Amino acid sequence: MKSSEVLRIAGEGISRNKLRALLTMLGVIIGVAAVIIMIAISAGTEASIAENIENLGTNLLFVTQSMGGQIVSRNAGMNGNFLSYDDAEAIESSISGISGVVVERDVSELVKYGSISIDGLSVIGTTSSYAVVRDVAQESGRFITQNDLDNAAKVVVLGYSTAQELFGEADPVGEKIYVGDVKMTVVGVMAKKGTVGNTDYDQRVYIPLTLVFEKFTFSPFARVQGNQVGTILIQVTDLNNMDKVITQVQILLAKRHDTTVSDLPFSVTTQEDIISTQESTTAAFRDLLAWVAAVSLVVGGIGIMNIMLVSVTERTREIGIRQATGATPGDIRSQFITEALLLSLTGGLIGVITGVGGAWLFYKFGGMRTVVMPNSILLAFASAAIVGIFFGFYPANKAAQLDPIEALRHE
Amino acid sequence: MSETAIIEIDQITKIYQLGNVKVTALDGISLCVHPGEFLVIMGPSGSGKSTLMNILGCLDRPTSGTYLLAGEDVSRMSREQLAHIRNQKIGFIFQSYNLLTQATALQNVLMPLVYRRNGHISNKERLEMAHNALISLGLSDRDQHKPTEMSGGQQQRVAIARALINSPALILADEPTGNLDSHSGQEIMEILQNLHAQGSTIVMITHDAQNAMYAERTLHLRDGKIDEDTNHAEVPAMVVAGGSV
Numbered sequence: 001m002k003s004s005e006v007l008r009i010a011g012e013g014i015s016r017n018k019l020r021a022l023l024t025m026l027g028v029i030i031g032v033a034a035v036i037i038m039i040a041i042s043a044g045t046e047a048s049i050a051e052n053i054e055n056l057g058t059n060l061l062f063v064t065q066s067m068g069g070q071i072v073s074r075n076a077g078m079n080g081n082f083l084s085y086d087d088a089e090a091i092e093s094s095i096s097g098i099s100g101v102v103v104e105r106d107v108s109e110l111v112k113y114g115s116i117s118i119d120g121l122s123v124i125g126t127t128s129s130y131a132v133v134r135d136v137a138q139e140s141g142r143f144i145t146q147n148d149l150d151n152a153a154k155v156v157v158l159g160y161s162t163a164q165e166l167f168g169e170a171d172p173v174g175e176k177i178y179v180g181d182v183k184m185t186v187v188g189v190m191a192k193k194g195t196v197g198n199t200d201y202d203q204r205v206y207i208p209l210t211l212v213f214e215k216f217t218f219s220p221f222a223r224v225q226g227n228q229v230g231t232i233l234i235q236v237t238d239l240n241n242m243d244k245v246i247t248q249v250q251i252l253l254a255k256r257h258d259t260t261v262s263d264l265p266f267s268v269t270t271q272e273d274i275i276s277t278q279e280s281t282t283a284a285f286r287d288l289l290a291w292v293a294a295v296s297l298v299v300g301g302i303g304i305m306n307i308m309l310v311s312v313t314e315r316t317r318e319i320g321i322r323q324a325t326g327a328t329p330g331d332i333r334s335q336f337i338t339e340a341l342l343l344s345l346t347g348g349l350i351g352v353i354t355g356v357g358g359a360w361l362f363y364k365f366g367g368m369r370t371v372v373m374p375n376s377i378l379l380a381f382a383s384a385a386i387v388g389i390f391f392g393f394y395p396a397n398k399a400a401q402l403d404p405i406e407a408l409r410h411e
Numbered sequence: 412m413s414e415t416a417i418i419e420i421d422q423i424t425k426i427y428q429l430g431n432v433k434v435t436a437l438d439g440i441s442l443c444v445h446p447g448e449f450l451v452i453m454g455p456s457g458s459g460k461s462t463l464m465n466i467l468g469c470l471d472r473p474t475s476g477t478y479l480l481a482g483e484d485v486s487r488m489s490r491e492q493l494a495h496i497r498n499q500k501i502g503f504i505f506q507s508y509n510l511l512t513q514a515t516a517l518q519n520v521l522m523p524l525v526y527r528r529n530g531h532i533s534n535k536e537r538l539e540m541a542h543n544a545l546i547s548l549g550l551s552d553r554d555q556h557k558p559t560e561m562s563g564g565q566q567q568r569v570a571i572a573r574a575l576i577n578s579p580a581l582i583l584a585d586e587p588t589g590n591l592d593s594h595s596g597q598e599i600m601e602i603l604q605n606l607h608a609q610g611s612t613i614v615m616i617t618h619d620a621q622n623a624m625y626a627e628r629t630l631h632l633r634d635g636k637i638d639e640d641t642n643h644a645e646v647p648a649m650v651v652a653g654g655s656v
Contacts, residue, residue: 005525016513321509324470325573326498326526328491404470408509 027300032351320407340392
């Protein structure tokens with residue numbers, strides 16, 4: 001029996017009951033679409049992370065307070081176990097093989113220009129080489145200078161979208177805005193950079209670090225601590241020296257804080273460390289989603305099996321007639337397997353279309369970055385085919401084993 | 412007789428196991444049917460005629476004994492092989508027609524060609540064969556009709572066209588007029604008689620003594636055994652006058 005013939009008979013079998021066929025396929029459609037969308041979303045996340053690596057470079061070291069940051073350091077403050085501006089200066093002056101040190105201290109403030117205000121905006125107190133080390137370009141005006149730092153000048157540099165929000169199309173340079181209670185002069189706007197990791201580089205303002213110490217450090221303890229900082233960024237000249245620089249920084253900090261390297265309350269991490277942590281989280285998430293999607297595909301397969309069993313019972317008489325006119329058990333088996341396969345593959349195809357469309361919708365309206373992987377389409381489609389064969393086999397075999405006499409007698 | 416018998420069965424038994432009880436449906440039947448014969452099998456229900464028919468039709472295998480169909484021993488064949496034999500050598504005509512209700516007359520007639528193994532026939536040729544078969548049974552304008560759109564007599568004629576499409580060695584008819592009114596029934600019997608006149612070998616089960624008169628030989632079964640095997644030397648004149656198809 002020719003395969004085109006088998007296909008035609010199976011197709012006729014399905015087209016007799018279109019609604020039922022559609023409902024049967026629904027499980028496979030959802031399963032396949034879910035696989036494709038889930039993989040597209042996690043691939044999109046991974047692509048964002050990969051771009052972060054390119055955006056930030058891999059030659060940055062981050063020195064941060066480990067274990068709860070400021071809360072720990074505030075309690076430990078009197079012992080000097082917090083990261084300070086002096087630490088940064090010591091690193092810059094005594095460690096070799098580094099090309100820049102940037103200090104950051106973030107606070108959150110209400111920023112106001114005329115009637116427009118933004119509450120809880122990130123205000124980054126930082127030093128002059130920030131823009132170079134963090135690789136943020138200047139849109140207009142200038143960045144914070146050493147002179148600003150020395151004088152704790154009341155100047156502010158705006159992130160790209162913050163500038164737009166406050167000033168629209170107008171040029172903000174030279175205008176006065178309020179950051180908290182402090183009136184400051186806008187001296188520059190940074191170019192668009194976008195979101196990297198969890199940080200929106202455009203939705204923030206920059207002020208001299210010294211101004212943060214002076215105006216935005218409120219508690220009496222913090223006054224004493226004065227020059228406590230959040231993060232020290234170190235740009236390493238040669239990537240190959242990364243590990244050497246890390247060790248040197250750790251030893252220096254341990255010495256300065258009267259402790260050992262192993263008890264150091266600070267962590268010195270590379271950009272890669274941070275990214276690989278993010279990546280492994282995404283990977284775990286993706287695996288979980290893939291399993292959920294796979295389960296729904298199996299459920300779809302069980303749906304097909306169920307309907308095929310009903311179909312075999314309903315069409316016992318037809319099977320008998322086909323047997324009487326010369327259909328072998330093999331013919332009957334391939335007819336029903338083909339039917340199951342046709343159902344699962346059609347479902348798979350609709351699922352692929354739904355999945356690709358769904359991934360696009362997630363991108364367009366869900367604000368999620370999605371990358372449809374060709375492999376995921378192949379994988380989902382192949383799984384649908386395997387599900388069809390696997391769950392179609394038992395009902396088809398049942399049909400093939402029917403006794404022609406019994407089958408012909410069936411009402 | 413020099414030519415090979417179409418049916419040659421020797422000491423056939425069929426025993427069914429129903430729970431703990433063994434039921435002997437056929438109890439040592441031997442029979443020979445020659446090419447061109449028109450044999451009628453009669454007998455009360457439970458006499459074993461359906462069982463015999465199933466074995467003759469290669470739908471079932473005997474418990475013991477041998478069955479040569481056109482010289483080929485089919486009594487020990489596999490299900491697969493029996494399917495081929497049914498396709499090539501046997502044409503079935505059932506009481507309830509057994510047409511696929513969702514398929515057109517043409518598709519129903521085509522079915523045995525679809526399952527045919529030997530000799531490639533192109534799609535076009537098949538359609539032509541099926542169409543011609545329907546024409547020869549007076550259904551030239553019924554190609555695309557489904558069984559539900561046809562009368563019982565028409566449906567049975569479609570079934571006969573299907574039975575004949577592979578030029579079988581043996582036509583098996585199981586109460587072919589059982590579901591028909593007397594007029595349609597007579598039409599069907601005339602078709603069978605005409606086929607017989609053209610040299611087809613026909614075995615028919617019937618309850619109807621009237622139908623039995625179309626045949627030249629009648630077999631009476633009782634309790635799984637042949638009770639009586641009558642050869643009518645001459646076919647009654649009134650039946651011959653019934654006309655041709």
